Amino acid sequence: MKKKTSYFMTALVVALSLVLAACSGSSEETSGSSTDKGSGESEKPKFISILTGGTGGTYYPLGGAFANIISQETGIETNAETSGASAENMTTLKDGNAEVAFSQTDIAAYAAEGKLMFEGTKIDNVQAIGTLYPETIQIVTTEKSGIKSVEDLKGKKVSVGAPGSGTNPNAEQILEMYGMTFADIEKKDLSFDESTAGIQDGTIDAAFVTAGTPTGAVEGLSATEDIVIVPIEQDKIDALIKKYPYYIQDEVAKGTYGLEEAVPTVAVQAMLVVRDDLSEDVVYDITKAIFENLNQVTHAKAKLIKAENALNGVGIEVHPGAKKYFDEIGVKAAE
Template sequence: MKKKSFLLTTILLLTLSMVLAACGGGTDKKEGGGAEGGEKPKFISIVTGGTGGTYYPLGGSFASIVQDATGIDTNAETSGASAENMNTLKDGKAEIAFSQTDIASYAKNGELMFEGSKVENVQAIGTLYPETIQIVTTKKSGITSVADLKGKKVSIGAPGSGTAANAQQILEVHGITFDDIQRQDLSFDESVAGIQDGTIDAAFVTAGTPTGAVEGLSATTEVVILPIEQDKIDELLGKYPFYIQDEVPSGTYGLASAVPTVAVQAMLVVRDDLSEDVVYDITKAIFENLNKVTHAKGALISAEKALNGVGIEVHPGAQKYYDEKGIKAE
């Protein structure tokens, strides 16, 4: 009887030790981020922006592409855009996010809205296209310049978005602060609705052009995009080198001529605990299926430009794809 009891105990202990050994395996992380192997996730969430911007429709296209190519269930979710997205990745509530390049840099360095709250668990997949800063109003408002915004009701973007930082910096080079305007914190859709019903006078919109919400406004009223004069552009670029010179092309929103302005860049960022293999597959899927992107901005996206102006460390999985293609930052 004692022999049987001893034998049964030994078998149980051996079985338990094998289970514990199997559970302790895990995924080894490579130095510098990104697990080299790693289990493929069952679900990936891409956080984007508001429904009236560019991130959301692009995110929908990317989600379909990634799901078809990798077999991972992938979903695009609306959000408050860049700054909120970086915090969402920090909290582990999504895997991939759209962000402006400047906001991703602030997050990694703990600057501005991220002071004392660095986002350290993110790396870049790559940049996508220019994010044009559009200062939107209407002809009937009588506003024709940035200086005219003093004392007006002006939306600087949704709480948590990167648009507020752009608004602050552009107003700054014009000698204007948020105290000089009647500040409103509204999403693009809310901003357009406010302009339309007269509850606000103007709005900052940082998004690829044409922006859906502004297109909708132009269908009902004559839209004006306020120009940024060249000397102010030069001052802005000198002080904040993540900006590039840009314009809103003639014909956009019915504009009679091109409007000079500035832009940052849209980029995709990813949590650094996604494996190298998974991020490689995601990067490859997106850049090799851009013909499936229906939004007009798809024509501006290419792997060849994806390392330009990234500003933060590139995930090893994305870097592996660029290395295979011989792509380097210009």
């Protein structure tokens, strides 16, 4: 009898132990997350950051406006943060220290491919939300230089942007379309202000400038010189876009810098990118909030941001949440 009682008590203890362990596991599973569960497996973060650029640029004020819209429309507290812009933003997203960021389309593509400034540090956890507005490649010179075409740059002193900048590969890729390399020019690595000062004092002949138009440094030069923006021929534009799909066709408008006619060229674009581990539902909500509330953005560049153009020249994979929104409104990338 004593033996039967002992067996019964042992079995009871084991059963109670299993019940307590199950309860403990259930509690841990339901109390460890700092996010709010939505439908299915979707998780809605309580807070996200948008990486922008310096306070004097365009990314920062736009990022502040986007942050306010996202906060209001989605309930996710969103903050715009200053940064070193495109390349730094991509690295910060890779490290998981922010969720959304501004970048140039070409810089995002270099990051995804592990090329140029990202050689050996390929970034594979970032996808696109969409493009915003063009940052135009301008080949700047003056009437007195005699330079009228890209071929005329051969043997000339030409600035291709500051070291490590996105302008440098822009210049290299455009020259490539003309069968040229940096060996065909006297390459100078100068900032935009240094470039226009060099053109003015005659120490350089021309400069590649990648920026929204009108660009302040070039406007300053136009106050004392007759500006020439060197055109890029249509067949070269087509070939460039085919090989490097983050470019789009663009022009420097008539009247800019005193130009008598519009000048054909290409542009990369400012874009929004996002970490790929944000859920489809969250990125859908963010994309919808921004593109359907642009009337709340007072910055002049907002007039150039259009949902129907947001998939043109993206250059990297689009996040499924953003794609869902653009599919819903019938937006596809240009052929």
